[in-house]
Amino acid sequence: MSTHTRPLPKAAPQDKTPPSRTAVLFGPMNEPMADLRGRRIWLIGASSGIGAELARQALAAGARVALSARRAEVLEEVAGAHPEAFIAPLDVLCHDAWRDQHARIVEAFGGVDLLIFCAARYRPERSWEVQEDEAEHTIRTNLASVYSALGAALPDMLARGSGGIALVASVAGYVGLPGATVYGPGKAALINLAEILYSDLRPKGVNVYLVNPGFVKTDLTDKNDFTMPALQTPQQAASAIWRGIGEGRFEIHFPLRFTAWLKLLRILPFRLRFMLFQRFLLS
Known part of the structure; x- marks a missing residue:
């Protein structure tokens, strides 16, 4: 375990020329981070699932x-x-x-270039199965604690005019899916928060990434008792996330063959959407 500090490779001079209208409309929404070597990453929720694999892949790519x-x-x-x-x-x-932990990391690394919030709680439950104390715990973990992360990491990033925040939400935040009675609203709020953060922070030089995975085989999804379409491994999920960050995307959603259908479902009229729920999800 490394606790020493060493200088990072010098960054290439940034082009101060304002981006063209074409670049604004069609270029990457964030500064691409294709090379992780020397990047200082703080990964929240790194003990299992997607978070653990993100950590392994970043370390293998030369990140701190x-x-x-x-x-x-x-x-x-x-x-x-x-x-x-x-x-x-x-x-x-x-x-x-x-x-306290942010101060320890800054002392060890000299700063944080990218914070990834990947911590989450989940249990499948219908509306009549919700337990108040469990619901509160889930919302505090999945949503409220993000504000603690922002309070710890953002001041330093804003002072430097650089850095990045990645929030791992879920496609469960796209629409009100049956069985995600507590988990879904928290993820929907994260999607909304990421949009606000991007508007606020990107003009100040801070990248913001919104990650919306489909089904990924983890301890959380092992609780589901239904067939999960387009189920991915944590390795596939982590690779997709790093690829999206490398390309400078704002929303990173995967796998496309699944998320595209949910995005379509999101724009359907409520009457038709609920009819489809009854036909395919609740029958």
């Missing part, structure tokens, strides 16, 4: 990665004694812990 989740011993296993890994245990619901 701070791994955060509650269980330090599991983070150590994910890091695999990689010299550029920094273990930063964190309970996302502990507000003060965010600033």
Whole structure:
């Protein structure tokens, strides 16, 4: 586990020429990050699933990665004694812990170039199965704790005029899917928040990425008792996310053969949408 600080490779001079109208309309919405070598990444929710695989792939690509989740011993296993890994245990619901861990990471790395929020809770439940305390815990984990992340990391990024925030939401936030009674609204809020952050932060030099995965085989989706179309592995999901960040995309959604249908469903009139739910999801 590395805790030393060393200078990063010098960045190439930035072109200060204003982008053309064509670039604004059709070019990448964020600054592309194709090369992860030397990038300082703080990954929240790195102990399992997509987050763990994001960490492994970033370390393999030469990034310096701070791994955060509650269980330090599991983070150590994910890091695999990689010299550029920094273990930063964190309970996302502990507000003060965010600033403490951010300070540790800045001391070790010199700053954070990209924060990825990938922590989540989920249990499938219909409206009449919701438990109030569980619902509150899920919303605090999946949504409210993001504001703690922003409070810890954004001031430094804004002061530098660079950096990036990636929020891992879900296609469950596109439409009100039966069974996602608590999880879905929280993810819908993350989608809305990412849009606001992009409008606020991109003009100040901070990249914002919205990640909307389809079904990915993890401990969370193992709770589902239905067939999950276009199910992907965490390795496939992480590769798609890094590819989207490398291309400078704002929304990174995958797999397209599944997410395209949900995007279409999103724009249908409510009457038709609910008829399709009854026909294919609730029958």
